[in-house]
Amino acid sequence: MLDKTYRPAEVEERIYEAWERAGLFRPAGREHARPFCIMMPPPNVTGSLHMGHALTFTIQDTLVRWHRMRGEDVLWQPGTDHAGIATQMVVERKLAAEGRDRRQMGREAFLAEVWKWKEESGGQIVRQLRRLGASPDWRRERFTLDPGLSRAVTEAFVRLYDEGLIYRDKRLVNWDVALQTAVSDLEVQPIEVKGQLWYIRYPVEGEPGRFLVVATTRPETMLGDTGIAVHPEDERYRDLIGRHAILPLVGRRLPIVADPAVDPTFGTGAVKVTPAHDFTDFEIGRRHGLALVSVLDERGRLNDNAPEVFRGLDRFEARRRIVEELERLGLVDKVETHLHTVPHGDRSGTPLEPFLTDQWYVDAKVLAQPAIRAVEQGRTRFVPKQWENTYFDWMHNIQPWCISRQLWWGHRIPAWYGPDGRIFVGRDEAEARERARAHYGEEVPLERDPDVLDTWFSSALWPFSTLGWPERTPELARFYPTDVLVTGFDIIFFWVARMMMMGLHFMGDVPFRDVYIHGLVRDERGQKMSKTKGNVIDPLELIREYGADALRCALLASTSQGRDVRFGPGRVEGFRNFVTKIWNAARFLSLYEVSLDPAFDPSTGRIALNRWIVGETAKTASEVTRALEGYRFDEAARTLYRFVWDTFCDWWVELAKPLLTGEEEAVRRETRATGAWVFAHILHLLHPMAPFVSEELWQRLYGAAGGMLIVRPWPSLSLELVDREAEAELGWLVRTIGAIRAARTELNVPPAARLVLRHHGASPTTRARLARHEEAICRLARLERIEREPAPPSPHSLVVVVDETTFSLPVGEVIDLAKERSRLEKELQRLDAELGRLDAKLADPGFVARAPAEVVELHRERRAETLERRERLVEALRRIA
């Protein structure tokens, strides 16, 4: 006997272990089965499960379980990402708390600490994924820094270098002065800040007393100015083009150049040009051959290119001092407050500096071309489709990808430098050495590049590196290209685009056929969840409180395509109730010793109720399947919810009760078998979304029958099981009971009052139905008995019209006649309004002529039915009046 409520905490761990122990997460290895593969986007090792993870992994697990049940050879490849900056920061903070510093420790000792940390704390998210019910092939779990993947990274780097697609270049990068590393454009957070705009007077050379006023938000960079630019068509400055200004505080001669990048309407229309400290200025400088003078060091302090008094000052301190000095010299024309966006590092939160350094770059422009074509040709498809625009946009304007990071934690760049700085790239030091020897003709000392690669470089290889590339493994042959990638739109650029580029380049084919993009999980008010806002919901807490199935279903039901998910615990509670409902339906079935009969053939049922529910099951199965095929998880969840709760529990179970306790053995047997069959299908359909409770109930109710639910075949039912007649009969029954209940409630008939139901004008079909369902109707509508009434209804009755039948329920003197009259009149009004609409439509020659015949016919039928109902109602009203 099942307990009264389902207690997920007592079930989930046991079930999960049973699956895993039985090896059911692994590809089945059936040769003829179609392979199906999802690459798990590797969460950061430092991470712990948040709602975004919960959503994405629930979706993936649902797909994976569904395909597994469809008999496919499923691989869900799991793993974690070493997350360069994030992890290094975590460990550095920990060390700092112990009073240690990585620079003092040295590279090797520090890395040993990181690895130690990873071994001890890095597995958290993987354990948490199990709590969610995720079923990837854990045996194949990978880590981006493990030997296999590291080898893939090195191989990819060397090949790209040899092909000229990776190169070293001196350019401006976004420099994080706190972390002292380059970061990519994508790691930049533009933050709006209220700053100031200083108007500074630069003396014009050779014209004492004349000044050129430039506006800047960053006065400290002026020490690196090497020019001034104006718009070529700006009349105000036309005479100055080609002449020079003198840089205050420094005395440098600044050529005044004309460049179309200058916006004549902003500030004074004249711009100081600091090519070493601004991306736009860098371009202007290049066009006009201006010098590059970098005045900052890697920690954001003024370097030796600055006048001596300013050297060593922090950039913001320097700004203050420079402005002071300019004011003293009377060179500040004016100061305005100015709202502008300043790039910040998304990890450190500090303002970034455009900084001139040598870095490694991937020639993304070249790699992007096949990746663009692949999506254009539909070889990879985004769902929802509108994300393709975002992808194309970025790919068409793609910039060189800076892949070097001044960190220690990560894949060290496989490049060595000769004594003259010449670069030798190799798979290992020996290869680099060999290449160096070939170049120099002798053995020379080599020094390895100290930097590591951007974490996304290794992630970009994930779809094939995890399958064994560069080896040509059987897994690679079988599972690449993978079927679908599930992820959020926030990493289309970071990751999806780069996997496309690398996959096409190294494997010659797209990494995945479909990219399913889901929304972000927000809080109930639509705010992004963040620790600082304090509005984060912890999925593990929800699992503890409501169970993993409830959380999963709530998430799935809330994700509509192309929309973010607003999420509150209320939703989970609703699905916890749903799970309990299912549990109790199972309890009901086991109470009547309903058990699966392998010989049961759903198409041979004789009882309308059973034929009906079988058909409804078939419809539901096909709808759920279709929903999943279209990545419509909300629809799948909703369909199942309605079927289980409304159709099966509220109607089939209630209507089956008299049959299950009835006299006829054949009826009892058929009803039991049907109930078992339907419920078994419910559990199958439910399993991808709610794996724990479905598996638990499957084993408790049907366990002996055929192994674990997780690997049972997905229902595929013919819609021929739908019986139109049974459908009509049950539809009528539901309407009739509903109408009687509504009338009772409306007239305040006490629920306990058992009434007699009289019918008048019923067709033979209806009379047969009434006879068949008498017991159920009486029970569900609280009736004493049903009898035929030769004449139209007597006064002191409630009147209910269903189709051609007039039902009356004598309620004696207690009935409030006035109230009943007004109820019927209201109903009459509604029918009249409806008739008016239908008549107007049918009278419209345009409608009759142009609308499809079926639609016109439908309207005619509707009109006839409405009219009939109306007549009966009028009749009933006359009797009462």
Place this chain on the structure above:
RNA sequence: GCGGGCGUAGCUCAGGGGUAGAGCACGGCGCUUACACCGCCGGUGGCGGAGGUUCGAAUCCUCCCGCCCGCACCA
């Protein structure tokens, strides 16, 4: 500035040319041993606004308003 999304019941959201839907919330009633994490009944909107296409529009088109998100950007 470019691109995209959204505006439907009190709230969250489905629907997407042919009688407006769900969950939650709310109100009333609880007879009914699967379930109070429950049952029954009920009200609520005419689908942001204006125009157009159509026999017919919440659904398609145009414009407008409001909110949101990317990308680019003013030194």
